[in-house]
Amino acid sequence: MKAAVIGLGSMGWGAAVSLLRAGIDTTGCDISEEVAARFRDAGGGFAATPAEAAKDKDVILVFVVNAQQARSVLFGKTGAVAEAELGCVFVLCPTMSPAESEKISGDLVAAGMRVIDCPVSGGAAKAESGELTLIASGANEAFEAAAPALEAISSKVFRLGETPGTGAKLKMINQHLAGIHIAAMAEALVLASKEELDLEVVYDVITQSAGNSWMFENRAPQVLKGDYAPLSAVDIFVKDLGIVTEAATNNEKPVDVPLARVALELFTQTSQAGMGREADAAVAKILAGRSDVKLP
């Protein structure tokens, strides 16, 4: 099997080195020359453009950030589709709106390609260790053809049927909850600070109580340490909660998502305050500032 990974950011990098580790001949493609050099040092091939990366590949994993970038690396002037073999399997990993995912998948199929709608979950560390969770939908034969690559990058694959867009829909639901839970964690810790509770004790009690969430457990330590080096950035949730509120309202009969709207507003304000590239838990700093609370 020959694979290409387009977009070697934290998630794509992890997937690409996991493919190499599984013995799969892998070509990377990224706009950064420094990343190119690093991937060659790791034993991979490197292509200057998506089109070049796509030549003679069985599977192409797309790890850019959003739908616009995905469309560009697939269908742009030096896009992958221009040089990909007919029947090549495209694995679409960005978090996109269900509508965009369906549209791009449809265009790939029209160009003679096979597609897996494949948003991922797990973060950079799990990507690097080949233990991502894949929330995937697509034709069975596409899954079969891509199986060794999917196995190399993941520890868990949710197969959600044959319709592209279903993976994107479920990822959107996950991000809805994840985003609200991060903002709720921030709000709770700011209130706890104001009440002069010891935040380490709060963490200890909450993580063993009914108020716990995956995100509280994972992100509260960043607030407690005052360390906002990004694992996942504020701007990711500006994007992903934007997808949620747009999908909810962009409907003949809109869905009311008041919590998602408030959380999106908080992440947007955090980004506008210049913290868009900090860790998503930095949303706590906006709430703290507004409430005259000093966090660690």
Added chain:
Amino acid sequence: MKAAVIGLGSMGWGAAVSLLRAGIDTTGCDISEEVAARFRDAGGGFAATPAEAAKDKDVILVFVVNAQQARSVLFGKTGAVAEAELGCVFVLCPTMSPAESEKISGDLVAAGMRVIDCPVSGGAAKAESGELTLIASGANEAFEAAAPALEAISSKVFRLGETPGTGAKLKMINQHLAGIHIAAMAEALVLASKEELDLEVVYDVITQSAGNSWMFENRAPQVLKGDYAPLSAVDIFVKDLGIVTEAATNNEKPVDVPLARVALELFTQTSQAGMGREADAAVAKILAGRSDVKLP
């Protein structure tokens, strides 16, 4: 040791039978005669008033619903304090605002009693099996004197120092998160329904992903089954999120809690629609109705 339990609702009942099971001589007190008969059948004593229940007891556990009821069963005409021995340990289990908890604790100490500020977590089933989590603060000697009773009703005791009110503060933070997470679960499942996702699949994926919360895992099944028989009722979160927003705003420099405000509004609307005594997950029905979504 001789104990009394005032208020034999689902939580108080569970605590009272756990005390009996541990071999502690326990008297119950409740306004319902049917509950009185049931507790006698279970091997307990029964008193018609809190004052009568308080006679010759070492420990008195208060399991009424809110601060107003607590004040009434303690200091009212037939309240427990009238007949309690000096030095008797009062274990205050209702979820109250930190300010109310501090006030009631202070009044008990002024009357010569000892106090543990002791909100609980875990639900009716854990109460019945003697496995509550206690989020407690109070004087060390009060903990020592009440130890056999606390051990009988709980599997985990968080000791949060000697100051009454600290337990109430931490419980408030827990309820802040728990309430928002239930409302977020409801919002997510309504959006998922609109997107025509299979809710059983959504449950399976989310509970294994970063969008998970204790409340999602525990409450989403009620929505999936369409069964809103109360384990914990909507009105509990109307009360508890009311405590949160009041504590947040009732401050010289108020704390901004926009997510708690939205969640409180959703629970309040659910209650006003006549579902206050249904399970808290019924908040999903309000959102579904508003968004023209049919839930199971």
